[in-house]
Amino acid sequence: MIHKVEKIIGGRTLFMETGGMAKQAHGSAFIQYGETSVLVAVVESKEPKEGIDYLPLFVDYRERSYAGGKIPGGFFKREGRPSDREIISARLIDRPIRPLFPDAYRNDVIVMVTVLSSDQENPAGVLGIIGASVALSLSQIPITDKIAAVRVGYIDGQYVVNPTFAQIEKSKLDLVVAGTRDAVVMVEGGAEELSASQVLGGLKFAREGIREILDMIEELAKTASLQKKEFTPPETDQELEGKVHASVEAPLGEILRIADKKERENAYDELVKSTVGKLIEEYPEQETTIAVIIGDIEKKKMRQMVLQEGRRIDGRKNDEIRDITCEVQVLPRVHGSALFTRGQTQALASVTLGTSLDSQVIDGIEQQEFRKSFMLHYNFPSFSVGEVRIPRGPGRREIGHGALAERALSPVIPNGDNFPYTIRLVADILESNGSSSMASVCGGSLALMDAGVPVKKAVAGIAIGLVYEEDGVCILSDILGAEDHLGDMDLKVAGTREGITAFQLDSKIGGIPLEVLERALQQACTGYNHILDVMDGTISTPREAISQYAPRIHTMKINTEKIRDVIGPGGKIIRKICEDTGAKIEIEDDGTITIASSDENACKMAIETIQDIVAEPELGRIYDSMVKTVTSFGVFVEFLPGREGLVHISELKKERVNDIDKVVKVGDKFKVKLVGIDKQNRVKLSKIAAEEELAEK
Numbered sequence: 001m002i003h004k005v006e007k008i009i010g011g012r013t014l015f016m017e018t019g020g021m022a023k024q025a026h027g028s029a030f031i032q033y034g035e036t037s038v039l040v041a042v043v044e045s046k047e048p049k050e051g052i053d054y055l056p057l058f059v060d061y062r063e064r065s066y067a068g069g070k071i072p073g074g075f076f077k078r079e080g081r082p083s084d085r086e087i088i089s090a091r092l093i094d095r096p097i098r099p100l101f102p103d104a105y106r107n108d109v110i111v112m113v114t115v116l117s118s119d120q121e122n123p124a125g126v127l128g129i130i131g132a133s134v135a136l137s138l139s140q141i142p143i144t145d146k147i148a149a150v151r152v153g154y155i156d157g158q159y160v161v162n163p164t165f166a167q168i169e170k171s172k173l174d175l176v177v178a179g180t181r182d183a184v185v186m187v188e189g190g191a192e193e194l195s196a197s198q199v200l201g202g203l204k205f206a207r208e209g210i211r212e213i214l215d216m217i218e219e220l221a222k223t224a225s226l227q228k229k230e231f232t233p234p235e236t237d238q239e240l241e242g243k244v245h246a247s248v249e250a251p252l253g254e255i256l257r258i259a260d261k262k263e264r265e266n267a268y269d270e271l272v273k274s275t276v277g278k279l280i281e282e283y284p285e286q287e288t289t290i291a292v293i294i295g296d297i298e299k300k301k302m303r304q305m306v307l308q309e310g311r312r313i314d315g316r317k318n319d320e321i322r323d324i325t326c327e328v329q330v331l332p333r334v335h336g337s338a339l340f341t342r343g344q345t346q347a348l349a350s351v352t353l354g355t356s357l358d359s360q361v362i363d364g365i366e367q368q369e370f371r372k373s374f375m376l377h378y379n380f381p382s383f384s385v386g387e388v389r390i391p392r393g394p395g396r397r398e399i400g401h402g403a404l405a406e407r408a409l410s411p412v413i414p415n416g417d418n419f420p421y422t423i424r425l426v427a428d429i430l431e432s433n434g435s436s437s438m439a440s441v442c443g444g445s446l447a448l449m450d451a452g453v454p455v456k457k458a459v460a461g462i463a464i465g466l467v468y469e470e471d472g473v474c475i476l477s478d479i480l481g482a483e484d485h486l487g488d489m490d491l492k493v494a495g496t497r498e499g500i501t502a503f504q505l506d507s508k509i510g511g512i513p514l515e516v517l518e519r520a521l522q523q524a525c526t527g528y529n530h531i532l533d534v535m536d537g538t539i540s541t542p543r544e545a546i547s548q549y550a551p552r553i554h555t556m557k558i559n560t561e562k563i564r565d566v567i568g569p570g571g572k573i574i575r576k577i578c579e580d581t582g583a584k585i586e587i588e589d590d591g592t593i594t595i596a597s598s599d600e601n602a603c604k605m606a607i608e609t610i611q612d613i614v615a616e617p618e619l620g621r622i623y624d625s626m627v628k629t630v631t632s633f634g635v636f637v638e639f640l641p642g643r644e645g646l647v648h649i650s651e652l653k654k655e656r657v658n659d660i661d662k663v664v665k666v667g668d669k670f671k672v673k674l675v676g677i678d679k680q681n682r683v684k685l686s687k688i689a690a691e692e693e694l695a696e697k
Helices: 084-100 125-138 165-172 196-224 236-255 260-277 287-309 396-412 436-450 481-486 516-534 558-568 569-581 600-614 687-696
Strands: 002-008 012-017 027-033 037-050 056-062 107-117 150-157 159-160 172-181 184-194 324-328 336-342 347-356 360-362 370-372 375-381 422-431 461-470 472-477 487-494 500-507 551-555 584-587 594-599 623-633 632-641 643-648 669-677 681-685
Touching: 002 196, 012 125, 012 196, 027 125, 037 125, 037 558, 056 125, 084 107, 084 125, 084 172, 084 184, 084 396, 107 125, 107 260, 107 370, 125 150, 125 196, 125 500, 150 165, 150 184, 150 196, 159 584, 172 196, 172 687, 184 347, 184 396, 184 481, 196 500, 196 516, 236 260, 236 287, 236 687, 260 287, 260 461, 260 481, 287 461, 287 472, 324 436, 324 569, 370 481, 375 396, 375 436, 375 584, 396 422, 396 436, 396 487, 422 436, 436 461, 436 487, 436 516, 461 481, 461 516, 472 516, 487 516, 516 623, 558 600, 569 584, 569 600, 584 681, 632 669, 643 669, 669 687, 681 687
Parallel strands: 056 107, 375 422, 643 681
Antiparallel strands: 002 012, 012 027, 027 037, 037 107, 150 159, 150 172, 172 184, 184 500, 324 336, 336 347, 347 422, 360 370, 461 472, 461 487, 487 500, 551 594, 584 594, 623 632, 623 669, 632 643, 669 681
16 A cells, blocks of 8 residues: 655655555655655565674665666666765765664664656755655664654855755755754764854754654654564573673773773773683673673773763873874875874875866766866775775775765865866875874875965864763763764864864764754864864965976966867877877867976977967068978978968079979978968968078077
8 A cells, every 4th residue: 555745845845655666675665855756675684693793784875877867887888886975875874774773683674775866956865864764664673763864055144954956056054964853863064164053053953854854754654654573682691791790890990991992902802702711611602692791891881981980091081182293295206295193093195186187077867977176085994903804995984984074175175266186185094093084184184285285274173972871971072982982972073263164973872962962063163173273383374386296287278269270180289299298288168278297398388389379370470390392383381380381482592493302302490481471361481581580680
């Protein structure tokens, strides 16, 4: 049976339907907003997965090319591996729905989101979050709550719900907010240096739209929801738990005071190993259970230590930031580089400058093809956390972290008119113990300045954590990896001294109240401003000149009617200029020509050659020429690139020339003077006149 519900949200109709498509899935929903539609299907395994201590949830987000009226490129003409945007969208859906599952739920769950139609106006990502919540709510899967999501813009001082692509281009804020009726579960977005209060205003504004959509989900669930299956967490042997507790209570208290990450992890691993060794004979095949119990005790003790003793693992105050060191020009040949170290987190940032030919072509179903001239790529090798793992290309986490850092820096990147370079920034994480993505922002900002990129301002970022209990709340600045793992929130905020540029929130619990989030946001702004102070001590403004190893880029404008002259038949002339000078040359339809080379002289040679090609023949001017054709009445010479003229036999020598082949041959070079232009724009050249004028000088 088909069930439908619809409502006007943000001036467009949001439509939800179930029972019409994907009926064998355990839960499915068709969601449409405007004429953009997605299908979400959810399935779970019959039995829980044994031997794991995490929720085996996988979210897949795919865009069908037909949704945007396109045929896929490439040889096979079908969709292949997910694009970066699809991976980022999948993460956007995964993060808010993960906290909805009960603790200790171990069934495999797959959420598949397929974009079936795109109206080129309404983004589909938010619909994926809504659809996932609907599908889970209608299924038998025992989720603990329902969520909804909206996108928020800020245009002309007004917040806008679910802005269109055109509105997003004009907006100073682009936030995706997911939450329950009373709390925020996930936030992802960027801003053009807005204040904390303006960003918080966007979160408050989102709440109304979220509640309206939750009303729709609940209305649909009343008629179409299946009975939730009961889930009872596996009971732990109380006797075993007591013995583990007695064995690890005191040692864990000491371990949680070890500041060094590797030393603490080694001590913890040894404690788990020794505890399993003591109890395994009495409790066979309970290794995983024992390890999980120890993990639960560690989490409780860490939280008690923070809330009751006011002490963090490394002894810092709640708002204290670890020691920071910054270096620039750390790599001799790259165009710009920086090494940013904060505690035991270290990012090496490297900048490469290229021409517009190096820009990335972005082609998706939701927007017209465009070229991207600023890219940030984030790498997280296993050695950064002391692990052995074979590298297999960037994973979902790396793509997501790189996108966050790129979003943080994008507002300060100069536009192409002021700086006509393609910029690639690579952040290699060399060591990690908390918020390597924010270290990438800081290192990236330093490296851009070192490269001479005229960024508007410096950007820094910080991660904020939370321990949230009924009897106390503690907000932690610059969290360690363990504080992230054992805490309740991961809030990342980046910005300049003028305001916030990027914002990301993940909740490990049912949601974060806005009043707590407001305090955390203020603490984050104070923290990243402190980091900016440290960064300014190393480099506070961009270098006046780019690296000697970076390409020099010059632009010039020519009459559009002359473009074909510069290109030549089949591209012959422009290829020859590139070969002769070693410069890269690009020509736009509006007559803009970009010349690039790491050799300044090559640029000058190319510019002069192009100027000669587009130059109009000038009466009385002397030109260098080369003989192209010899005839009985004279020779045709090329005196401008691609432009030929006649030197009559009488203008070759003062004496009479009886046999022209004895005087001149093809390939000869000599000076000529332009002495006449007829009505047909044919030129008359003279070798004699050029020699006489030069002799007088």
